[in-house]
Structure formats: C-alpha cells, structure tokens
Amino acid sequence: MAIGDIVGQVYQVNTIFQPAASVTIVITQLFGSGPNGKVEGLGDYDTFADNFTQLGSTSIKDWGALQKIFIDNAKYLQFKTSGSASTHSGFTGMQIK
Numbered sequence: 729m730a731i732g733d734i735v736g737q738v739y740q741v742n743t744i745f746q747p748a749a750s751v752t753i754v755i756t757q758l759f760g761s762g763p764n765g766k767v768e769g770l771g772d773y774d775t776f777a778d779n780f781t782q783l784g785s786t787s788i789k790d791w792g793a794l795q796k797i798f799i800d801n802a803k804y805l806q807f808k809t810s811g812s813a814s815t816h817s818g819f820t821g822m823q824i825k
Contacts, residue, residue, distance in 0.1 A: 729751070729823050730823065731823055731824060731825065732822065732823065732824075733822065733823045734820070734821075734822055735753055735819075735820070735821050735822065735823055736818065736819060736820035736821065737818050737819060738816050738817075738818035739807040739809060739816060739817055739818055740809055740815070740816050741809060742806065742807065742808050742809060743806070743807050744770065744804065744805070744806045744807075745799070745804060745805050745806075745807065745819070746770075746771070746799075746801060746804035747799060747800055747801055747804065748801060749801045750801075750825070751800065751801070751823060751825060752798060752799070752800045752823070752824050752825035753798070753799050753800070753821045753822065753823050753824065754796060754797070754798050754821050754822055754824050755795050755796070755797040755798075755799060755805070755819050755820075755821040756794065756795060756796065756820055756821050756822065757794055757795060757819065757820045757821075758795055758797075758817070758818075758819050759817065759818055759819070759820075760807075760809070760815070760816055760817030760818065761814065761815050761816050761817075765807075765808070765809050765810075765815050765816055765817035766807075766808040766809075766817060767805055767806070767807055767808070767817055767819075768805065768806045768808065769803070769804075769805060769806075770804050770805065770806050771801075771802050771803050771804050772802045772803040773797075773799070773803040773804070773805070798824075799821075800825075805819070807819075
C-alpha cells in the first residue's frame with residue numbers, strides 16, 4: 729500500500745487491526761451491526777475494554793460513526809462481533825504515512 733490509498737475492512741469475527749511499524753492510517757468511519765459489533769482501542773489507545781462505539785439496544789440494526797482516529801503500530805483497534813454472520817464491524821480510512 730502507499731500514501732493516499734483508501735483502506736477498509738469488514739469483520740465477522742473478533743479481529744485486531746494493527747498497521748505495520750512504518751504505516752499510519754486515519755480512520756474516517758467505524759461501522760457495524762447491532763449492539764455486538766463494537767470497536768475497542770488497544771496499545772497506546774487502550775480503552776480498557778470500553779468501546780469507542782457502545783450501543784445498548786438490541787433494536788439497533790446498523791450503526792456508523794464518523795471519526796478522525798489516527799492508528800499505527802502502537803495505537804490500534806480491535807473489532808468485536810458476536811461471531812454470527814448477521815453481526816459485523818469494520819472501518820474505512822486512508823493511509824497517510
């Protein structure tokens with residue numbers, strides 16, 4: 729990948745997204761489905777299991793949150809799901825370094 733490339737991923741299983749040591753990505757949107765699709769900060773962004781996105785209602789079907797979060801090898805994210813095909817979480821962003 730190169731500077732300026734758009735990056736994104738959708739996860740259906742719990743996944744840690746940690747860029748390579750020389751890469752910085754600005755996250756522009758976090759998204760998911762239902763209250764089980766969550767995003768936590770890890771490394772220097774450790775949120776101590778508190779989610780960047782926390783939804784408490786099972787009636788919420790899909791959600792999205794516009795962000796400006798910079799992640800790199802030391803500050804990264806964990807995407808959590810219930811593991812079912814109907815629950816997902818993910819992100820979009822751009823590589824800036």
